[in-house]
Amino acid sequence: MIKNNKRLVAKLGASLLAVSLSCSAFAVSIVSFNGPAGEAYIGKFISGIKDTAALKGYKIDVYENQFSQAEQDQQVQQVLAAGVLPDVFIWWPSDAVAGLGSLRALAKTGVPVLKINQLPNEQDKQYIFGFAGPDxxxxxxxxxxxxxxxxxxxxxxxxxxxxxxxxxxxxxxxxxxxxxxxxxxxxxxxxxxxxxxxxxxxxxxxxxxxxxxxxxxxxxxxxxxxxxxxxxxxxxxxxxxxxxxxxxxxxxxxxxxxxxxxxxxxxxxxxxxxxLQSPLHEGQLAIKMVEEYMANGELENYLNFTPNPSVTAANMDTVALKGYDGKAYTIEELCSGAWTN
The missing domain is CATH 3.40.50.2300 (Response regulator)
Structure with missing residues (x-):
């Protein structure tokens, strides 16, 4: 009887562990509102958030607008109307002032919002849990x-x-x-x-x-x-x-x-x-901040900046930065636009 109980406990433990691992792999769902992937900088940013989310086992849906706040506002209403909310919203407004109503609507759901790329202002800082992006x-x-x-x-x-x-x-x-x-x-x-x-x-x-x-x-x-x-x-x-x-x-x-x-x-x-303002770093940092918030319920630092070193003809062949994933990246990988040899 004792042996049978031990086997039962072991099986239950293994099952619970499997469930735990399965849940942790998909424990965080994210919706990101940002500009179009066709723009070089934003395209690399989107690669950064998607690849880092995949590395963490997070689910992410990305809504792109063509530099139009009106279009972004419509996307917000569509997501909210669908009634399936994520664990975190990532918010890159096309126009932070004109988009304040949409940000307010996202925050009203109770889902935490991380603002990226544009620094918080006096009007929107009450609706977000932090910022990740360039200085x-x-x-x-x-x-x-x-x-x-x-x-x-x-x-x-x-x-x-x-x-x-x-x-x-x-x-x-x-x-x-x-x-x-x-x-x-x-x-x-x-x-x-x-x-x-x-x-x-x-x-x-x-x-x-x-x-x-x-x-x-x-x-x-x-x-x-x-x-x-x-x-x-x-x-x-x-x-x-x-x-x-x-x-x-x-x-x-x-x-x-x-x-x-x-x-x-x-x-x-x-x-x-x-x-050198790396959109890849910006995307990686956004997911890193989501991970920190989900683990602790807050960020250690409200404002979180990516590095931004100067680049001239004298140093551009040797500039490299370490990503938030621990990998080293060359300037060709970090810059957007026409920067590959």
């Missing part, structure tokens, strides 16, 4: 410091004009204010002066249109430097400058951020530098 201030500061470095070298070579224009995110986008303020702080006290900016929108096409406008408006004042709030915007802007007759790297010195442009521009001296 907008750091990357813009690094861009400003690189531009100061470039300006010092140009001055030593005899350059006497230091007018800067900026091609930026839309001013309604969460990262705009943080970035432009940090950039201005970084160039303060140098010879550089920001004389104008344009916020035509995201991507190369908008960078091109915005730069064409700022060239037409400020050409007579003299444009010597251009700051791109990300490299995709900057890539389009550089095309507009070249078509307007400027020689990039000589007449105009360009600095960008995010590393979502074209490696060849730096190799050829048309772009002085950028910062």
């Amino acid at each position: 907008d201030r750091l990357r813009a500061r690094n861009a400003g410091l690189m531009m100061v470095e470039a300006a010092k070298a140009a001055k030593a070579a005899g350059k006497t004009s230091f007018n800067v224009v900026a091609v930026t995110y839309p001013q309604s986008y969460g990262g705009y204010g943080l970035s432009i303020n940090a950039f201005n702080d970084a160039i303060a006290g140098s010879d550089l002066t920001l004389i104008g900016e344009v916020d035509e929108g995201f991507g190369q096409a908008n960078g091109y249109k915005g730069a064409a406008k700022v060239i037409a408006k400020l050409r007579n004042e003299g444009i010597d430097y251009v700051y791109g709030m990300d490299d995709a915007i900057l890539t389009g802007a550089l095309k507009a400058f070249e078509e307007a007759g400027y020689e990039m790297g000589e007449d105009v010195i360009a600095v960008g951020t995010v590393c979502n442009g074209d490696r060849q521009l730096i190799e050829e001296g048309k772009q002085y530098g950028t910062t």
Whole structure:
């Protein structure tokens, strides 16, 4: 009888262990709202969240919008109307201000929400348990410091004009204010002066249109430097400058951020530098924060940033970063856009 009881306990224990392992493998379900995979940066971010979720055994559904808050709002309503809620929402708003109603609706379900990519603001921080993503201030500061470095070298070579224009995110986008303020702080006290900016929108096409406008408006004042709030915007802007007759790297010195442009521009001296903002890291970090929250009911740090080192022609062949999965990644794997050899 005792032996039979022991066998029964052993079988029950094994069964419970199997159930436990099975549950832990699918214990967390996630719904992520973000932009389109067709955009290079977001595509790598989506790979990061999906691959890391799979590594953890989590289930994740991703809803992509085409940089449209109205479309994202519809997706939120569709998910909520379906009545099957996940354990965690990941929220990357197309427009943090216009999307506040949708975020509020997600939080009202009682499901915890992690905001990514755009820092929390006074209106939305009550609806989220934390943030994971880039440090907008750091990357813009690094861009400003690189531009100061470039300006010092140009001055030593005899350059006497230091007018800067900026091609930026839309001013309604969460990262705009943080970035432009940090950039201005970084160039303060140098010879550089920001004389104008344009916020035509995201991507190369908008960078091109915005730069064409700022060239037409400020050409007579003299444009010597251009700051791109990300490299995709900057890539389009550089095309507009070249078509307007400027020689990039000589007449105009360009600095960008995010590393979502074209490696060849730096190799050829048309772009002085950028910062390495890895979308893969951003996706990995988001899942890491979900794991921490599900284990502890809170995050040790409310704000959690990915690394953002400066990249120039001098160091881009040796830059590498360790991922949150413990693997080492080269710059070609981490940058988005045209960065593979």
